[in-house]
Amino acid sequence: RRAAAWALGEMHDASALDVLAAALSSKDDRFAGDAAWAAGEILAGGRAPQAPGLDGRAGSIVDRWFHLVRYGGWSASINSAAGFARLLWALPKPARAELLTKPRRDAVFARMFHKSHLVRINLAHALAAIGDDAAVKVLAQHLKDDPSPHVRIAVARALQRIGGGNAAAALKLASTADPDPLVRDAAKAAPGAIPTRSEWRTFYVVDPSADNARVRQEPY
Numbered sequence: 001r002r003a004a005a006w007a008l009g010e011m012h013d014a015s016a017l018d019v020l021a022a023a024l025s026s027k028d029d030r031f032a033g034d035a036a037w038a039a040g041e042i043l044a045g046g047r048a049p050q051a052p053g054l055d056g057r058a059g060s061i062v063d064r065w066f067h068l069v070r071y072g073g074w075s076a077s078i079n080s081a082a083g084f085a086r087l088l089w090a091l092p093k094p095a096r097a098e099l100l101t102k103p104r105r106d107a108v109f110a111r112m113f114h115k116s117h118l119v120r121i122n123l124a125h126a127l128a129a130i131g132d133d134a135a136v137k138v139l140a141q142h143l144k145d146d147p148s149p150h151v152r153i154a155v156a157r158a159l160q161r162i163g164g165g166n167a168a169a170a171l172k173l174a175s176t177a178d179p180d181p182l183v184r185d186a187a188k189a190a191p192g193a194i195p196t197r198s199e200w201r202t203f204y205v206v207d208p209s210a211d212n213a214r215v216r217q218e219p220y
Helices: 002-011 014-023 029-045 058-071 074-090 093-099 102-111 117-130 133-145 149-162 165-177 181-188
Strands: 204-207 213-219
Touching (some): 014 058, 029 074, 074 093, 074 117, 102 133, 133 165, 149 165
């Protein structure tokens, strides 16, 4: 089932969205996570940034993603946040505004305090696509206070992409005051354009103390 969900996403066939949306309710976290990513791949992966319109099922899938971000397991929450961020960046601004109802905007801001730093990283990318004063305020708070340097780096890149006076002020402070040198560097350097995905790479986490055995034998 996981392989089938992945394949449906790679086919970019919108007729698969209904079955993938149903799979988001699975109690199998890995399967729900794969379905979340595949739905995002269909909604965003085959879309040119200037393409008009928005699939009529996108709103309900986004709502399911936010439910999984809040209540789902490890894989489903991370992939749902990633799917949402990808979709926002793929949409032209009118369709992006159509998708971002007030409850969904509120959900993005609230979930930035998620316990998983990977969810927070993905949502920082989403906030960069929103790019308004409220998004800058939330990102600036996380640049100052988030306990994870990885999140602070992602937030710095998000603020660089948004630009403007308030973002610049938060970045200037972080560039001198953050305790982590990598965060300070990220606050100083523009992140550049978002790269287009051209390939899949599979990584394995290994344990050096056990002759580099794969940890849990699970691909990442």
